[in-house]
Amino acid sequence: MSDLPHLTLVLGGARSGKSRYAEELLMRAPSPWTYVATAEALDEEMRDRIAHHRERRDARWQTRDIPIDLAGALPKLQGPVLLDCLTLWLSNVMLAGNDVASETDRLIEALKKTPGPLVAVSNEVGLGLVPETSLGRAFRDAQGRLNQRVAAVADRAVFMAAGLPLELK
């Protein structure tokens, strides 16, 4: 038995302990667990980060690399799913030149259809000064809108700081 609701959003800054907290949440549900990785190992820094995250997970985890087509893949996944993270997914969608608004709509529908329980990790990136580039502003705005959309359909949402959760919902 799991005490997790259908969808939990774990929101926070860089190195706020989001991924670890999300993993611990998901592991309250019975294994096997699916780890949906949106990261693409494009450079060494990224490979290090991915390896660092993977070394925490054992054989009860199955890893799926889904950089873009979450809408197609998520509803087919059975059992507990950790989605880490929506920020890299958004970045991948924008880099691919896909339409962010319609991809966001598709993602929200897919989240609703995924059996779950599902824990989704995302970054809050809008709490600094206005970015100097128009791409930076576009990304920040798209991320903020995405976070609002996911939070609206989530059963629970937390804001992480220093590894500790503040309850948003």
Add this chain to the structure above:
Amino acid sequence: MSDLPHLTLVLGGARSGKSRYAEELLMRAPSPWTYVATAEALDEEMRDRIAHHRERRDARWQTRDIPIDLAGALPKLQGPVLLDCLTLWLSNVMLAGNDVASETDRLIEALKKTPGPLVAVSNEVGLGLVPETSLGRAFRDAQGRLNQRVAAVADRAVFMAAGLPLELK
């Protein structure tokens, strides 16, 4: 009858749902409502943002454009007022070369004298790395001090993330 206190501060990052939440709060008071806009449509990106905000508001709203002289204008406004936002006001004050400390003092006195209820929107901008430019640091510091001053005289203050409020006060 309104269940709003005299002054509410809605603080948050970019695209955190501040404006929408603030509008919904204010609409708990009986219309007509006054929307005090501090934005100046200096470029197309800004015009788009302003238009996006306006399309949510109907004829029960009266819009007043007050980029700088909030201290002179606010106390004369009768009925519920949405002030959106203090960050653009601060930016306008600094760009005009006005003294930020004395303008902040005048604003605080004006907020106290405004009949209200009043809902003020402001950005938290100090949660990234130290800005590289001295102007960036000066703006970040002035915004932080302004937020502290307004929160101190507010009856309620919330911190928004992903469209959801955390109660500061």
Add this chain to the structure above:
Amino acid sequence: MSDLPHLTLVLGGARSGKSRYAEELLMRAPSPWTYVATAEALDEEMRDRIAHHRERRDARWQTRDIPIDLAGALPKLQGPVLLDCLTLWLSNVMLAGNDVASETDRLIEALKKTPGPLVAVSNEVGLGLVPETSLGRAFRDAQGRLNQRVAAVADRAVFMAAGLPLELK
């Protein structure tokens, strides 16, 4: 008698009222109080900030300048200690070319051994866009990890915004 626990972490953005709140907390314990300053007055802007912080403190405060060796100094301090702040300490450690991971380990052990009560101030810097430089990313990551480590051994942790605390722990 003091109602302060052994270790309190006051986390927040720039100009969020962290230092003032931390000082007020510490002054609930009986004086004399020790102010551990990690700032180095390398330029005029920094000197102004330091002077601004000092002018709030009277003769009941003893100031100790400890830019790097907190691990050696803290356990020897008797009575209530305000540590302001871990962000400048981290910056000093990195600029000196010291190993951040082992220095963080040493700091955590020292915090445990300090008689206290101890109030530590730190910045949250990970809530903006990804920094453009690799040094910026390294600093942001080290700060986030440090905040998690300190929060884990703290008895209480708060996240400040607009001068007001949200309870993390």
